Amino acid sequence: MHFDDDQPELRSAHVIVVGNEKGGAGKSTLSIHLSVALLKAGRRVATIDLDTRQRTLTRFFENRRSWAKSASWPIELPFHCALERGESGDVRQNEATEFALFADAIGAVEHDYEFVVIDTPASDSYLMRLAHSLADTLVSPLNDSFIDVDVFSRVTHDRSRRGAVAHYADLVLEARRKRRLVDNGVIDWVMTRNRIASLASNNAKQIAISIARLGAELKFRVVDGLHDRVIFRELFPIGLTALDPIEEAADNRGLTASQQAARREIESLVENLRLPIAAPGLPHLESRRLWHAQISQLYRQMAESRSDA
Ligand SMILES: Nc1ncnc2c1ncn2[C@@H]1O[C@H](COP(=O)(O)OP(=O)(O)OP(=O)(O)O)[C@@H](O)[C@H]1O
Ligand SMILES: [Mg+2]
Numbered sequence: 001m002h003f004d005d006d007q008p009e010l011r012s013a014h015v016i017v018v019g020n021e022k023g024g025a026g027k028s029t030l031s032i033h034l035s036v037a038l039l040k041a042g043r044r045v046a047t048i049d050l051d052t053r054q055r056t057l058t059r060f061f062e063n064r065r066s067w068a069k070s071a072s073w074p075i076e077l078p079f080h081c082a083l084e085r086g087e088s089g090d091v092r093q094n095e096a097t098e099f100a101l102f103a104d105a106i107g108a109v110e111h112d113y114e115f116v117v118i119d120t121p122a123s124d125s126y127l128m129r130l131a132h133s134l135a136d137t138l139v140s141p142l143n144d145s146f147i148d149v150d151v152f153s154r155v156t157h158d159r160s161r162r163g164a165v166a167h168y169a170d171l172v173l174e175a176r177r178k179r180r181l182v183d184n185g186v187i188d189w190v191m192t193r194n195r196i197a198s199l200a201s202n203n204a205k206q207i208a209i210s211i212a213r214l215g216a217e218l219k220f221r222v223v224d225g226l227h228d229r230v231i232f233r234e235l236f237p238i239g240l241t242a243l244d245p246i247e248e249a250a251d252n253r254g255l256t257a258s259q260q261a262a263r264r265e266i267e268s269l270v271e272n273l274r275l276p277i278a279a280p281g282l283p284h285l286e287s288r289r290l291w292h293a294q295i296s297q298l299y300r301q302m303a304e305s306r307s308d309a
Contacts, residue, residue, distance in 0.1 A: 013046070013110045014276055016117045017135035021168035022151045023122035026141035026194035028056035029232055031119035034139070036241045037270045038115050039076035046109035047078040050131055051121035052085040052098070064239025073245055079113065081105040098127050106134070115275070124171060132175035135187050137273060141194035141225065142211065144204045153214050169218050176219075190273060191215065192225035223272035224265070231262045242266065 018031045031047070035057075038045045049057040061080045068075035083101050086094025109116055118131055132138065142148045152169045172189060179185045191211060197204065208222075215222050226232060231242045240246060242262040247255050255263075 013113050013116045014136045015134050016115060016137045016139060016273075016275070017120060017131055018118065018139045018141070019120040019128070019132060019135075019168075019172075020140040020142065020148075020151065021122055021124065021171070022142075022148050025122075025143055025148060026226070027122070028054075028060070028119050029226075030139060030141050030192070030194070031057050031117055032060050032236075033226075033232070033241055033243070033266050034270065034273075035078055035117045036076065036243050037266050038117070038275075039078060040243055041270075043115055044113045045078040046113040046116045047080045048102075048105050048109075048116060048118045049080070049082040050102070050118055050127065052083050053121065055082055057119040058082040060236060060239055062239070063237060067239045073248060075239075075244070078117070079109060081108070095126055099130070102127055102131070124167065129171060129175060132172060132187075133178040133182070135175070135179075136185065137275065138172065138175075138187050138189045139273065140189070140191050140220070142191055143195050144193060144197065144201075144207050146207065146210075149207060149210055149214070152218065173218070188274075189218070189220035191220050191222045192269060193222075194225045195228040196225060198227060224268060226265050226269065227261070229258055229262050231259050 016034060018027045018034070020027060028051070035045055035047050047057060047061065049055055051057070058080065061077065064075060065077060068077065083098060083105065086097035088094055088097070106116070118135075120128055120131060142152075151166055153166055172187070176187050176189075179187055193208075193211075211222055214220075229242075235241060235244075235246070242259055243266060246259070
């Protein structure tokens with residue numbers, strides 16, 4: 001893998017980075033479910049855990065591997081790579097070590113796998129910026145709270161006025177610029193709401209409007225995400241997900257309505273990401289078209305509501 005800006009190179013794997021500087025937004029939960037969904041669709045998947053402290057994705061696949069030994073049905077596993085932390089007292093040296101490990105990890109999988117899913121920590125670093133600039137699809141989970149929206153654009157009391165672009169959005173915009181220079185690639189940035197409450201609230205509606213407006217300015221599209229469901233967290237210790245045949249483990253008692261809904265949510269999330277299943281690695285003309293359609297619709301709605309007023 002070359003990181004030299006002057007040497008663009010053809011990559012075959014489609015890189016999905018799951019990122020958001022907000023801690024606890026659901027990055028690892030999404031990484032887990034996306035990876036398993038792609039594996040279940042028969043894709044060749046590699047996963048990289050950039051969160052050297054928490055190692056949530058790594059812990060999940062360790063649990064899954066150990067469950068696989070005794071399971072009576074086949075358990076799909078990705079090729080997984082966990083980044084080790086640089087442990088020296090020198091910050092620069094640590095950065096260099098982690099960078100080299102990351103470059104090795106990408107180099108080891110980019111030609112043999114169709115998808116690489118990268119889970120990232122809630123922090124900014126050189127490595128984070130680099131990982132973001134490699135993304136073909138960047139998925140950012142976002143909870144229904146203005147605190148979460150503030151990570152992208154500073155929320156002010158006057159919601160008709162946009163606040164300054166905040167730190168994380170700035171990081172993504174820079175990654176996009178860099179990416180365009182390196183291989184003229186497009187980062188398809190997709191915002192997905194997470195832990196959506198089952199009861200719709202006025203606050204959630206306001207947040208949805210703010211996010212849609214932000215999408216027009218920062219060039220991301222918004223897709224339906226996951227509701228807050230016990231099934232998305234309770235299977236972690238055994239390395240399973242709602243997509244696994246858990247009804248068999250539960251003595252064929254069948255899935256609850258919430259579990260069935262959870263499956264549908266993941267499946268429609270994957271569908272809405274519009275990943276290039278047939279030809280991974282190709283530019284995202286389709287996703288750009290979708291983004292454009294979504295923004296045009298937003299402007300139409302805004303024009304209609306102005307003429308109603
Ligand atoms: N849709 C969901 N339904 C229920 N619980 C969820 C959902 N999404 C995430 N959680 C729970 O929320 C918590 C935070 O999720 P997660 O660890 O995936 O976030 P993260 O963004 O990776 O956090 P960090 O920034 O610390 O890495 C976890 O306890 C997880 O089980
Ligand atoms: Mg995490």
